[in-house]
Each structure stands twice: as structure tokens, then as C-alpha cells.
Amino acid sequence: MLSELINDPNTGKYAVLITLLFFGAIETFGGHFKGTKRTVHDWLLEFGGFVVLGLCSAFGLFSVIYLGKLLLPDAYYSLAGLSLWLAVPLYMFTDDICQYWYHRSAHEYDFLWKHHRPHHAAEEMGVMVAFRNSFLYFLMLPNVWIAAVFTFLGMIPATVIGLIVKQLVVASSHSTFKWDEYIYKIKFLSPVMWVIERIFVTPAFHYAHHGKSKADNISDPNGNFGNAFTIWDQLFGTATFTRKFPTELGLMDDPKDSWSSHLFYPFIKSNKAGSEISKGYKKESTATLEAMTVELEAGTHLWCQCGFSKNAPFCDGSHHGTKIKPLAFEVKKKRKVKLCNCKHTKTGPFCDNTHLELKGTADLPLPMPTPSKTSKKKEVV
Numbered sequence: 001m002l003s004e005l006i007n008d009p010n011t012g013k014y015a016v017l018i019t020l021l022f023f024g025a026i027e028t029f030g031g032h033f034k035g036t037k038r039t040v041h042d043w044l045l046e047f048g049g050f051v052v053l054g055l056c057s058a059f060g061l062f063s064v065i066y067l068g069k070l071l072l073p074d075a076y077y078s079l080a081g082l083s084l085w086l087a088v089p090l091y092m093f094t095d096d097i098c099q100y101w102y103h104r105s106a107h108e109y110d111f112l113w114k115h116h117r118p119h120h121a122a123e124e125m126g127v128m129v130a131f132r133n134s135f136l137y138f139l140m141l142p143n144v145w146i147a148a149v150f151t152f153l154g155m156i157p158a159t160v161i162g163l164i165v166k167q168l169v170v171a172s173s174h175s176t177f178k179w180d181e182y183i184y185k186i187k188f189l190s191p192v193m194w195v196i197e198r199i200f201v202t203p204a205f206h207y208a209h210h211g212k213s214k215a216d217n218i219s220d221p222n223g224n225f226g227n228a229f230t231i232w233d234q235l236f237g238t239a240t241f242t243r244k245f246p247t248e249l250g251l252m253d254d255p256k257d258s259w260s261s262h263l264f265y266p267f268i269k270s271n272k273a274g275s276e277i278s279k280g281y282k283k284e285s286t287a288t289l290e291a292m293t294v295e296l297e298a299g300t301h302l303w304c305q306c307g308f309s310k311n312a313p314f315c316d317g318s319h320h321g322t323k324i325k326p327l328a329f330e331v332k333k334k335r336k337v338k339l340c341n342c343k344h345t346k347t348g349p350f351c352d353n354t355h356l357e358l359k360g361t362a363d364l365p366l367p368m369p370t371p372s373k374t375s376k377k378k379e380v381v
């Protein structure tokens with residue numbers, strides 16, 4: 001019976017549905033939808049994304065098997081005999097590392113960011129948030145094609161098992177049922193959780209990725225990219241573990257685009273002025289050849305390093321789609337500071353008069369600074 005189940009490619013689909021229904025039921029009975037901020041656009045986007053992902057997966061499977069049989073007939077089912085001990089890790093690690101880089105690229109390259117942006121426009125979590133991406137994002141999703149290739153090669157049980165584990169992790173990390181929050185409260189389980197969170201993506205780890213701004217000292221919308229495993233984030237320096245949950249989720253500057261423009265961009269564009277997915281939108285540099293003197297309250301502030309913020313010299317989230325991140329800095333008491341706005345200072349966030357050297361040599365808008373600048377938090381007395 002078990003052997004029949006894991007040899008049936010449809011088991012993966014049923015497992016996805018069962019997981020969604022399970023977490024959906026917990027969210028519903030847990031009162032998640034009472035006082036929800038979700039709009040009709042959110043629901044349509046999430047259910048539309050779910051259908052679109054299903055269609056893209058079916059298309060991927062059909063095309064790979066059809067073309068594979070045509071071009072590489074000998075490869076069909078050629079790895080069916082591979083041990084599950086090898087095939088499962090091979091499938092899961094291949095699938096997850098590809099998704100890590102695809103997801104990270106979707107934050108660092110403007111073209112992909114516009115297709116992943118719907119995911120980050122969600123102001124509250126929930127199991128269906130995982131399906132908020134554009135149609136093109138899902139069509140180019142490497143995982144759709146990897147699952148199809150593994151199926152073509154005959155590694156169906158590995159694909160089914162991998163998909164079940166991945167779906168459990170992904171559904172739980174997006175769900176409002178924050179299972180890890182309960183365990184964090186039990187002190188003696190802390191070392192166990194340390195190990196779990198160093199392997200698997202937990203709700204706290206993924207919620208931080210959805211946080212609105214790094215200024216809360218919990219969120220890192222430009223980190224924690226992992227899908228099922230946190231190992232890639234640790235390996236490539238993008239992991240943040242705080243065991244806390246941000247209270248503000250979503251985009252810093254959200255024009256509230258329609259579900260159809262989110263899902264079908266660039267075929268349908270947003271009619272919201274200033275939206276990144278509206279017709280003719282162009283990211284303009286707001287860097288200036290002058291410093292900005294501002295009075296800051298005590299607390300954490302985010303200095304814009306990309307030069308695109310409309311709230312310069314502070315970050316407003318416009319760096320999404322570039323490799324540049326804001327610099328968080330802590331002010332201990334209320335004080336006046338001179339912040340750099342040419343973005344070429346070597347003593348960020350403060351002006352070091354580099355703009356005086358640039359005057360006459362650089363035209364506005366200034367070229368984008370190099371992305372190698374630190375985003376590590378600084379302290380200011």
C-alpha cells in the first residue's frame with residue numbers, strides 16, 4: 001500500500017491539498033480570519049496563484065516527459081532503481097538550493113522582483129500566502145522543472161517524499177499557526193530548537209523575511225531566503241535567527257495593486273500611480289550632491305544606500321530588485337546628524353564630504369553605488 005502510494009506521482013498533489021486543508025482548518029478554528037485585513041484582491045491573488053502553479057506544474061511535467069521521450073528516450077526511467085537513501089536527499093537538496101538562488105535573485109534583480117513582489121505585499125501571513133506570485137514567476141520556477149525531470153528519470157518515490165516534506169515545512173512557515181513560538185517558551189527544549197532551526201525553515205525564520213522593515217530588529221526582508229532548509233542562508237551569509245515575530249508585515253511603500261496586475265504582470269499592468277508594475281514606471285535616482293541634516297529620535301533608523309528612496313535619506317523599500325540593502329543604525333538619544341545622500345560616503349550613514357569631490361565630476365542622477373556596502377547594524381552614541 002505504502003509502496004503504491006509513493007510510486008504514484010498524484011500522491012504529491014494530494015499531499016499538498018491535505019497539508020493546505022490541515023493548516024487552513026487550524027487557522028480557521030484558531031480565529032485567524034476574525035478581524036482579518038485581507039481584501040477580495042488578496043483572496044483572488046492567492047487562489048489564482050494556487051491554480052496557476054498547478055497549471056504550470058502540469059505543463060512542466062507534460063513538456064519534460066514529451067520532449068524527453070522524443071530527444072532522450074534511453075534516459076526515461078533510467079534512474080528508477082536508485083536507492084531512496086540517495087534519491088530523496090538528491091531531489092530535496094537540488095530542489096532547495098535552486099529555489100534559494102531563484103528566490104534570492106527575485107529580490108536582487110528588478111525583472112524578477114516585479115514577479116515576486118505580490119508575495120511581499122501580503123500584510124498578514126496564512127497558508128495561502130505561499131501562492132502569491134506572478135504567473136511568470138511560477139512558470140520559471142526551477143522546482144516545477146526539477147520535479148518533472150526527476151519524474152522523467154523514474155525517481156517518483158523520491159519526488160513524492162521530498163514534496164511532502166517540503167510542503168509541510170512551507171505550509172507551516174507561512175501559516176498563522178506558529179508552532180515554534182510554543183516550543184521557544186519551553187527552556188529545556190531550546191537546544192533542540194537550535195538544531196531544528198539550523199536545518200529547517202521555521203515560522204520565526206520565514207516571518208522575518210516577510211517583515212516590513214529591518215528597523216524592528218527582527219525582520220530581514222533581504223535575507224532568510226530558504227524554502228525548506230536554512231542551510232543555504234547560513235552558508236551564503238543571509239541567515240538571521242531572532243526567534244521573534246515581526247508585527248508589521250508587507251511592503252514599506254505599497255500602492256495596493258489589483259490581484260490581476262500582480263498575477264498577470266506584464267500582460268496586465270497596475271493602474272496605481274507610482275506602482276513598480278504600472279505602465280511606464282521607471283526607478284529614478286533620488287541621490288543628491290548634498291548631505292541632509294536631520295534630527296533623529298532615539299531608536300533604530302534605516303539609511304538608504306541604494307539612492308532610489310522617495311523618503312531620502314531614509315530607506316522606503318525601493319532597494320528591492322537591487323543587490324543593495326539599507327544600513328540599520330541605532331541612535332542612543334535624540335540628536336542632530338548629517339546623513340549622506342550622495343551614497344558614496346565611506347563613513348555611512350554619515351556624510352564624509354565625498355559629495356564635494358563628486359561635484360563637477362558626476363552628473364545627476366548619480367550612478368548606483370556598488371552593492372558591496374555593509375548592511376550590518378551600526379551604533380551611534
Ligand code: FES
Nearest residue numbers: 304305306315318
Ligand atoms: S530604499 Fe532601501 S536602501 Fe534605498
